[in-house]
Structures are given as structure tokens and as C-alpha cells.
Amino acid sequence: MSTEKPRGVLLDVDGTLVDTTYLHTVSWWEALRQANQPVPMALIHRSVGMGSDKLLDHLLGPERDRSADGRLRDAHDCLYAEYWERLTPLPRATDLLRTLAARGLRVVLATSAAEHEVGALRRALAADDVIDEVTSSADADRSKPAPDILVAALEQSGLESSRVVFVGDSVWDVAAAGKLDIPCVGLTCGGTSRGELAGAGAVAVYDDPAALLDALEDSPIAKLT
Template identity: 85%
Template sequence: MTDDKRRGVLFDVDGTLVDTTYLHTVSWWEALRQADHRVPMARIHRSIGMGSDKLLDHLLGAERDRDADGRLRDAHDALYGEYWERLTPLPGARELLRACAERGLRVVLATSAAEHEVTALRAALDVDDVIDSVTSSADAQESKPAPDILVAALEQSGLAAERVVFVGDSVWDVAAAGKLDIPCIGLTCGGTSRAELAGAGAVAVYDDPAALLDALSDSAIASLG
């Protein structure tokens, strides 16, 4: 049930609030290399933000034999897991979440990371006291660029699509938000350029959470009131 009086900000986490995009890139590159798939890192990086099923389709082709997909995901997870204790928030991430909460906005982590990864991401952010709700891959039937995870975030937080802004770092984030007519603010700290994010439909683009925080009063978030 939605609360028409409450407003909020949905945040992607990987590459938006926590500096993980290139860690995922390297982990996928090594997992694919171990299975004799030679995929350039630049292609992998541009796929980060999709769910693993769509990422593998994008990189290896939708008509491939999917029998090995589980082993590829397991290899990625094992490699990425080695970084968990060293995960670091991006500049201004904690302060941005707190500033949104201080404005009376619900702060929602709309991530499609697996539940065990979400635990590591939340530990890195260390701001559970201002987070209203958190999603995980278990909450979405289909991964980004499908909007399922945003639908789940809205349902869990009781927010309506017309009363939120989404903050993400990939074109897949922008695409998912666009399917629900949710304004999406893009951040380039995940390695996607300003031109790419704006071209995908981001209403504004900033370097990182700190830059968005500095411009908060003039941003789409301020328009939530």
C-alpha cells in the first residue's frame, strides 16, 4: 500500500554508492577467462548493472548453451567475495543518504545484488539508521533494464512512482526508471560517461554522490519537497 504523502529517493548501490563497478568487471573477466571466454574488459564494464543472466546473454549471445551459466556465476561470486571486507563507499555517499533522510525523504536501496552481497554493501555504507528499506535480487523476477527491482522497492517502501527519484550509475538504471516514468539522476562514478547517461534519459548527471550532495538544493531530489 502506498502512502501518498511520503516521498523518497531510490538508490542503486553498486557503482552508485559503493565503489564496486570495476571489481565486478575484473571478477567477471576472470570467471569468463577461466571458462575460455575471451571478453574484453571494456565490454564487460558496459554490461555491469544488468542482472547476471542478461549480462551473460549480452556478452556471450542469447543462443548459447546455458548449461555453464551457474558455474560462471559461482566463479564470479567467489572472486568478487574476496573484496567484500575492502568495499569502500564512494565520496559523499553516507552524507548524501543522511541529507535525504534529514529532508524527510525515505531512503531506499533499490539494488538487485544477491542477499549475501547486500549484507556486505550495507556494512560498507554503515548508515542503516537512515535506510527505510532494501531490496535484493530475490525481489525481482527479471533484472535491469527491466523495472522489476524498482517496482519491488516502491512496494516495500510504500512509495508511489510519481513521488520518487532514482539515483543510478548505468544506462541500465536509467532505462529501468524510464519504464516507470521515474526521473533518474545519473552519476559517472561507475565509469559510464555523462554523455551516455544523459543520452539514455537521465534528468541530470553528477560526478559522484558528493557532487550531487553539493547540488542537492537545485536537484530533482529537492523538487520532491
């Protein structure tokens, strides 16, 4: 029996595998507008990837009255849910997952999406047969850029931080991975630039899942196999 420790790839989902970053941006923009707390979309987009608690702190200030936070989250969730049946994978995202699995790597969706959103994301990807584990926001006490969701992904999949690569699309993803010394591959398809991702510490940056798949043999992921 082989005693070699398993290897795997942790992947963010929103903005990395499924094209949702701007849907979240619009949903937060409308939720805030309805609450008479308008925030420019550009600022909201820059915050997507954080948990909702940190996002609202970032947009509205940490000293604000938090009594309305629950209503803001509920409004965002209701608005975002209108898109669930139309969620679309980013280019060749499903092919990437299947290729990683075919290489003997554990495929772990390290998402901090709410539990009620995870099902819609999984349906969009249509790759449950090759996905080993999936996290949700319920698995983390603290949201990104804290590394809690990655810790949960490692624990649930039986992987070690020294034997994984994380794929994400935001500077918050890169920051979370860095706290665990996990190499992070950045994708610009969530709307964050190559320079920003690299500047945050991403070990390599690609346009989208298709570009990563095309360059897989020369990517940091190839070092796992």
C-alpha cells in the first residue's frame, strides 16, 4: 500500500470558476441603495471576495451602526438569488476540474459562499463526480482575508498545506493563502488585474480557467504531480 501523502488543488469558486463577481457587485449595490447607503460599484467590486462582515466594514466603516447588517445581507442574498438559474462557468472551468482529478489530485472547492448558494454554484459547474470536498461560509469563523476557509478545506479533504496549490481571483484569496504559506495561482477573470494579484503575492497569474488549463504543464500545479 502506498504511504505517499495525497496532493490536491483548492479552488475558490465565485469569480474563479463561475462568473459571479459582477453579479455580487450589482446585488450589493442595489441592497445598499435600497438602504439609503449608496456606494459606487467600483468600490464594491474591489471588496468582493471578502466575507459580508468584512465587506460592509470596508465599504461603510468599522465604527458604523451594525444593526442593519442582517437586512443588508438578506437583501443581497435575495437579489443575487435571482441569477441562480443563469449562473455560467468561466471558460473551461469544468474541464480544468476534470483534468486535475484525472492527474490524481484531490479537487476541493474552498468557497466561502453561503450554504444556500453552494448548490447553485455546483449545478453551474456540473462536475460533482470529480469534486472531493466543498466548503461553505458555515465552515469558517472568520472570512477572507483570514485563512479559516482554507484551513477547513484542508481538514475536510485530508490534505496538508505543503501539498496543495490554491487558485483564486482576488487579492483576498492571495492574502488568505499567504497566511498558510500555500502558493496561490491568480486568475484575472474576477476583474482583478494581473499586477494587483502578482503584487499581493500570487505565484503565477492567468486570464481564466482555460488559460490555466492550457498552461498547466508549466504552472505551479504541475509541481504537485
